[in-house]
Amino acid sequence: MLYFQSDYLEGCDPSILALMNQTNLDQTPGYGEDPWCDLARERIREAIGLPEAAVYFLVGGTQTNSTVIRGILRNYEGVISAETGHVCGHEGGAIEATGHKVLTLPGTDGKLSAERIEACWRAYAEDEACSHLVRPGMVYLSHPTELGSLYKKAELEAISAVCRRLGLPLFIDGARLGYGLASRESDLTLADIARLADVFYIGGTKVGALFGEAVVVPNPALLPHFFTTMKQSGAVLAKGRLLGIQFAALFDGNRYLSISAHA
Incomplete structure (x- = not known):
C-alpha cells in the first residue's frame, strides 16, 4: 500500500545507511x-560556491526555524512571514515561545x-x-511554499534586494528545498539561493536523510555565536557525526537533487 500523508514515511536513502554501517564503530569527536x-x-x-560560508547541522525543521530566528532577532523584534508560513500555524508557537512575534502578511x-x-x-x-511597536527584524519564507508554489528567480531577487536595502535579514526555510530546485518549473539553483538569502537551510529529513537540516550562513558575521545559540536551544546533537555522515552522502555528487527529482 502507498501512503501520501507526508514525505518522510520511509527511513532514508540506502547510501546513508550503508555509510553509517561502514563507520559505525569508528571513534570520532562529538x-x-x-x-x-x-x-x-x-x-x-x-555546491553553493561559497568557500567561507558557515554550515551548522541541526535535527529538525521546527528546531531549526526557532533557533535561527532566535539567533537573528533582538528581543523587541519580530519576523515577517506569509500568513500561511510554517512558523505561523504548524510549529506549536515555537517562535512565540522564544519571545518573538510573527508578523504575518497576506501572500x-x-x-x-x-x-x-x-x-x-x-x-x-x-x-x-x-x-x-514590535520592530520587523527579519523576513522568513519557504521554498517551496507551504501551498506548493515556487518562487521565481526574479521574485526572490526583488525580495532579497528590498530586504538588504531595509536591513532585514532574509531567512529561507529549505525543509523541502530540493523539491523546488529539482522541479521542471524552477529557474533557481542552490547557488542562487545562497546568493539571495542571508540564512537558509538545506532540508535532509524530507529529502532522503533519516533526520537533519543543514543551516547555511553565507556571511558568518551575521550569526557570530550561533553554535552557542544552538546549545542554549537544545539543538546540538552530541553524536554530531550522524548528521555529518548523512549530508556527506547527500552531497556526494548529485545525489541530493537526484533524490529530490524522484520524491
Whole structure:
C-alpha cells in the first residue's frame, strides 16, 4: 500500500545507511567537530560556491526555524512571514515561545512579495508610535511554499534586494528545498539561493536523510555565536557525526537533487 500523508514515511536513502554501517564503530569527536561533519561542510560549500560560508547541522525543521530566528532577532523584534508560513500555524508557537512575534502578511499562493515586505516596514517606520511597536527584524519564507508554489528567480531577487536595502535579514526555510530546485518549473539553483538569502537551510529529513537540516550562513558575521545559540536551544546533537555522515552522502555528487527529482 502507498501512503501520501507526508514525505518522510520511509527511513532514508540506502547510501546513508550503508555509510553509517561502514563507520559505525569508528571513534570520532562529538558536537559536529568530526571529520564527517567537516567533509559535509566542504561539500555543501562547494555546491553553493561559497568557500567561507558557515554550515551548522541541526535535527529538525521546527528546531531549526526557532533557533535561527532566535539567533537573528533582538528581543523587541519580530519576523515577517506569509500568513500561511510554517512558523505561523504548524510549529506549536515555537517562535512565540522564544519571545518573538510573527508578523504575518497576506501572500499570493503562499508567496511573499517585495512590495508587501516594504509596505510592512514602512507601516512600522512611519508610525509615530513605532517605538511602542514590535520592530520587523527579519523576513522568513519557504521554498517551496507551504501551498506548493515556487518562487521565481526574479521574485526572490526583488525580495532579497528590498530586504538588504531595509536591513532585514532574509531567512529561507529549505525543509523541502530540493523539491523546488529539482522541479521542471524552477529557474533557481542552490547557488542562487545562497546568493539571495542571508540564512537558509538545506532540508535532509524530507529529502532522503533519516533526520537533519543543514543551516547555511553565507556571511558568518551575521550569526557570530550561533553554535552557542544552538546549545542554549537544545539543538546540538552530541553524536554530531550522524548528521555529518548523512549530508556527506547527500552531497556526494548529485545525489541530493537526484533524490529530490524522484520524491
